[in-house]
Amino acid sequence: MNFKELPPVKDQIRKCVRCGRCRTVCPVFAEIRNETAAPRGHVFMVQMLRDGVVAPNAKIYEKLGNCLLCETCSTFCPSGIDVHELNAAARAYITKNQGSVAKHLIFDGLWTHPHLLRHATLMMWGAQASGLQKLARGLGLTRLLPGDLPRAEKILSRIPLRSARSRLAETNRAKGERKLRVGYFLGCGTDLFNPDVAVATVEVLTRNGCEVVIPRDLKCCGLPHIANGKLDTARSLVLHNLDVFTRLQLDYIVTDCASCSSALSAKNLQFVLGEKEFAGRAAEFARKVIDLTAFLVDVLEVNTWELRATGPVRVTYHDPCHLAKAQNIRKQPRELLGLIPGVELTEMSEADRCCGGSGTFSLTHYDLSMQILDRKIDSIKATGCDTVATCCPSCTIQLRHGLKRHGYRARVLHPVQILARAYRGAK
Numbered sequence: 286m287n288f289k290e291l292p293p294v295k296d297q298i299r300k301c302v303r304c305g306r307c308r309t310v311c312p313v314f315a316e317i318r319n320e321t322a323a324p325r326g327h328v329f330m331v332q333m334l335r336d337g338v339v340a341p342n343a344k345i346y347e348k349l350g351n352c353l354l355c356e357t358c359s360t361f362c363p364s365g366i367d368v369h370e371l372n373a374a375a376r377a378y379i380t381k382n383q384g385s386v387a388k389h390l391i392f393d394g395l396w397t398h399p400h401l402l403r404h405a406t407l408m409m410w411g412a413q414a415s416g417l418q419k420l421a422r423g424l425g426l427t428r429l430l431p432g433d434l435p436r437a438e439k440i441l442s443r444i445p446l447r448s449a450r451s452r453l454a455e456t457n458r459a460k461g462e463r464k465l466r467v468g469y470f471l472g473c474g475t476d477l478f479n480p481d482v483a484v485a486t487v488e489v490l491t492r493n494g495c496e497v498v499i500p501r502d503l504k505c506c507g508l509p510h511i512a513n514g515k516l517d518t519a520r521s522l523v524l525h526n527l528d529v530f531t532r533l534q535l536d537y538i539v540t541d542c543a544s545c546s547s548a549l550s551a552k553n554l555q556f557v558l559g560e561k562e563f564a565g566r567a568a569e570f571a572r573k574v575i576d577l578t579a580f581l582v583d584v585l586e587v588n589t590w591e592l593r594a595t596g597p598v599r600v601t602y603h604d605p606c607h608l609a610k611a612q613n614i615r616k617q618p619r620e621l622l623g624l625i626p627g628v629e630l631t632e633m634s635e636a637d638r639c640c641g642g643s644g645t646f647s648l649t650h651y652d653l654s655m656q657i658l659d660r661k662i663d664s665i666k667a668t669g670c671d672t673v674a675t676c677c678p679s680c681t682i683q684l685r686h687g688l689k690r691h692g693y694r695a696r697v698l699h700p701v702q703i704l705a706r707a708y709r710g711a712k
Contacts, residue, residue: 312660406444598628
């Protein structure tokens with residue numbers, strides 16, 4: 286669809302009354318303190334793009350890129366403007382007019398082919414395991430990397446050897462009587478960087494009477510592509526995954542990743558596909574998609590009689606933006622943690638404040654990302670907890686890096702990992 290005809294661009298810009306409410310909640314504006322970094326400033330910029338006042342070039346993209354797409358501004362906007370959609374649409378428009386070869390190779394090539402992505406991750410693991418990454422840092426070779434990567438490459442410091450897909454079967458039978466047949470949307474972040482979360486997810490679901498199907502030809506949810514101006518590629522990924530899941534007879538489609546469930550939500554699919562394409566099978570698909578913690582608490586009602594305390598665990602919970610703001614899922618992760626014997630939950634201040642990760646943002650805007658992260662780590666440290674729970678692989682990577690930078694010893698786990706350990710304690 287033409288940029289000017291996209292519903293957010295065509296209909297929503299005129300809603301902005303310039304009140305500035307978005308400035309008071311934006312984590313990026315809190316650090317930069319410049320109107321060009323404020324959501325209101327981005328709305329102006331998209332309007333000028335639409336009207337031809339400014340050209341779709343790298344300079345404008347850079348300014349729009351100072352945005353996490355965390356949806357905080359959209360959540361608090363009194364006029365109901367989806368500022369993140371305006372920003373994403375403008376990024377796609379600029380990328381179409383002036384895209385880079387590197388971005389094309391990464392998001393149209395590598396990230397659309399899961400086997401290539403796994404091979405690339407395996408190479409990164411090899412560099413870490415062999416000491417090449419450490420050697421490259423010592424020799425100063427990492428300084429040759431473009432942009433913020435010389436500093437940002439430290440974030441990916443714990444790459445597992447085996448992906449979740451290599452550890453899990455395509456069909457995992459329910460233990461005991463089968464209650465539901467569930468599709469598991471295994472996202473890239475969980476598969477490649479947090480495979481233990483996937484193992485725990487399947488373990489908990491099968492223990493609670495679910496047959497779990499993990500399609501082998503599943504591809505990325507498309508959210509990294511939306512964030513990096515590749516809206517057409519995101520659309521093709523969504524349509525591919527629709528074909529994959531439409532062939533299966535499923536009661537629900539569950540994902541442990543906040544970003545994936547947000548990307549597969551009805552609202553985001555309407556933005557990516559357009560209203561006409563969304564109607565029908567895409568709408569039916571979206572109705573089945575549900576966050577793992579919401580599924581366990583609201584639908585499945587997990588059995589608690591088998592749970593055993595594995596020792597006192599002092600936990601604080603971080604709300605991923607794509608779960609709390611994009612989907613308004615806040616209470617279910619906390620309720621799930623409350624079911625686990627031995628868990629003592631202590632709330633941090635501003636638990637739903639962005640950690641600054643936002644997928645690839647921490648790699649492309651490392652210094653700014655760390656400024657935002659420091660505020661989050663200070664909140665975590667104030668709780669004195671030994672475990673941080675969160676429901677997003679990007680947040681997990683970011684928080685682990687932040688805790689390491691601050692020298693604070695705490696684990697970062699998905700609530701389902703803590704739940705799975707309590708089930709194992711029953712043995």
